[in-house]
Amino acid sequence: MKALHIEPLALPFLALVLVLLFGAAQYANNLGFFFAFWLTALAIGGLIGLRTRLDRVQVKLVQIDSGFANTPLHIQLELSGAQGLWLDMALVSADATFSSTTRDIRQSEKNQPTQQLTLPQRPRGVHLAGNLRLSTRDHIGLLRVTRIYPLAGKHWVYPAPQGERPLPDMARPNESQGQDDFHGLRNYQAGDSPARIHWKSLAKSSPEHPVLRIKQFGSDTSAEPIPRVLDEALLLDLPLEARLSQLAAWILHCEHQQEPYALRLHSRPATQAGVGDAQRQLCLRLLAEAT
Structure with a gap:
């Protein structure tokens, strides 16, 4: 979709040409006619092809940032076919409810084709990239042509990480194991239950070097805590x-400490436990989509 707009300079320029023509005709001044026709030729030359200048410009979405609310997010666009054009860029939502700050650029052969724009601040949720509005004008600045390019992309705005609640405790497996699944013995570790001490092995050990042994059962995983479940x-x-x-x-804290965690929302089943960029992105996106 393209549209032509009259720039503020157009009316003063037209008034100047009319004054020159009137003065030249009134006083038979050839120099006045010369300047009037010269300015008119400049204007016509600049307007020729103005409406089709943006037809050769192609826009490609390279990257769009997702991040926390109230933090600057950016979108990277690749422009092709814009060499030699003055361009005014702006991001506009599909329903025209927001518009980012415009940016004037001069595309030349030496410029990088990738341009970066700041996304407008949006509330938590999933948002479409919107539309890119490109404008260019003639060399004098009399008319401006504008074209809208729809951008196929979306980004997530995560909730701002705030809160003072302590992390939920790590759950531990039930230690009340039966005696029929005895698995073997292991060395004593600080924190082991006295009920698990194998006293017979202590009695058989050397008095000079007593060794405490702990009874271990086949299903006993008490030494490996279950990952934290961040439960809504x-x-x-x-x-x-x-x-x-x-x-x-909580998610950022677990990531900082490199502790595996799972996220459970009341409207979704719990995620698989994990830690790292993929786990962080998955959980934060679920928070952004939560209703």
């Missing part, structure tokens, strides 16, 4: 946005 049900006394912000803060 623990925060039901808070409003929705406060709950999501607290969960986001």
Whole structure:
């Protein structure tokens, strides 16, 4: 979709040409006619092909940032066919409810084709990239032509990581194992239950070097805590946005400590436990999509 717009300079320029023509005709001044026709020729030369100049410009979405609310996010676009054009760029939503700050650029052979624009601040959620509005004008600045390019892409705005609630405790497997699944013995470790001490092996060990041994069962995994489950049900006394912000803060804390974790929202089953960029992105996207 293209549109032509009159620039503020157009009316003063037209008035100047008319004054020159009137003065030249009134006083038979050939120099006045010369300047009037010269300015008119410049204007016509600049307007020729103006409407079709943006037809050769192609726009490709390279990258769009996802991030936390109230933080600057950016979009990278690749422009081709814009060499030698003055371009005014702006991001506009599909329903025209927002428009980012415009940016004037001069595309030449030496310029990088990739351009970066700042996304407008949006609330938590999943948002479409919107449309790119490109404008160019004639060399004098009398008319401007504008074209809208739809961008196929979306980005996630995560809840701001805020909250003072402590992390939920790590769950541990049930230690009440039966005696029929005895697996063997291992060396004593600080924190082991005295009920698990194998006293017979202590009696058989050397008095100079006593060795404490612990009974270990086949299903006993008490030395390996279950990863933390960041459960929304623990925060039901808070409003929705406060709950999501607290969960986001817990996710960042677990990532910083490199502790495996899982996320459970009341409207979704728990995720697989893990840690790293993929786990962080998955959980934060779930928070952005939560309703």
